[in-house]
Amino acid sequence: MVNDTDLAHEYIRVVRWRFEEMKATAEKAFAQVEDQKLFWYPNHESNSMAVIVQHMSGNMMSRWTDVLTTDGEKPNRNRDEEFELTIETREELYAAWNKGWTRLFHALDEVETKHLLQKVWIRKEPHSLMEAIERQMYHYSYHIGQIVYIAKQVLADDWASLTIPRSSK
Numbered sequence: 001m002v003n004d005t006d007l008a009h010e011y012i013r014v015v016r017w018r019f020e021e022m023k024a025t026a027e028k029a030f031a032q033v034e035d036q037k038l039f040w041y042p043n044h045e046s047n048s049m050a051v052i053v054q055h056m057s058g059n060m061m062s063r064w065t066d067v068l069t070t071d072g073e074k075p076n077r078n079r080d081e082e083f084e085l086t087i088e089t090r091e092e093l094y095a096a097w098n099k100g101w102t103r104l105f106h107a108l109d110e111v112e113t114k115h116l117l118q119k120v121w122i123r124k125e126p127h128s129l130m131e132a133i134e135r136q137m138y139h140y141s142y143h144i145g146q147i148v149y150i151a152k153q154v155l156a157d158d159w160a161s162l163t164i165p166r167s168s169k
Contacts, residue, residue: 008113015133016108022144023101028162029151035090037154047083049150052143053097055082060100063122063136064107068115072122072132104136 030038030049041048047055058079063072087093116130127135152159 005113008111008116011116011130012108012111015137016105018137019101019104019108019140022140025162026097026144026147029148030090030093032155032158032160033151037151038090038093039085039087040150040154042150042153047146048085049147050087050093051083051085052147052150053093054085054087055079056140056143057096057100058082059136059139060104063132064103067107067120067132068118068129070121071124072120073124108133
């Protein structure tokens with residue numbers, strides 16, 4: 001028989017694995033792209049990979065710092081500034097990227113069974129911690145998809161599939 005603690009540990013293990021998989025997928029896309037292409041965007045209403053990284057990092061730092069005790073939208077976060085490019089190099093991109101993911105993984109490492117149904121706040125809206133985790137899973141996968149799509153656009157025929165490639169006819 002499965003107990004609540006085992007179920008909670010398995011949930012966190014699976015969630016963490018999926019987040020790690022997401023992170024690795026984007027990093028495989030970054031690795032294929034020349035440095036200057038990390039900053040390319042198709043039009044002024046769209047974001048570059050670097051801007052998406054800035055936004056994701058800002059979101060992760062806000063959402064996952066003191067997740068159990070403070071609103072996930074921290075007063076010092078300026079979301080709009082996350083969409084104004086400040087990253088200038090691949091190294092800065094990876095520094096911001098890893099800062100956010102480190103914060104997320106540290107927060108997940110601290111989760112105990114009793115926390116999963118605990119009420120947490122995001123933009124003054126109540127969520128169970130499990131619901132907040134799933135909200136961020138959706139949000140981050142959305143942006144990882146954008147990163148991969150942008151990389152495919154800039155690489156065109158040089159793109160190396162990250163999953164099962166289409167069969168060539």
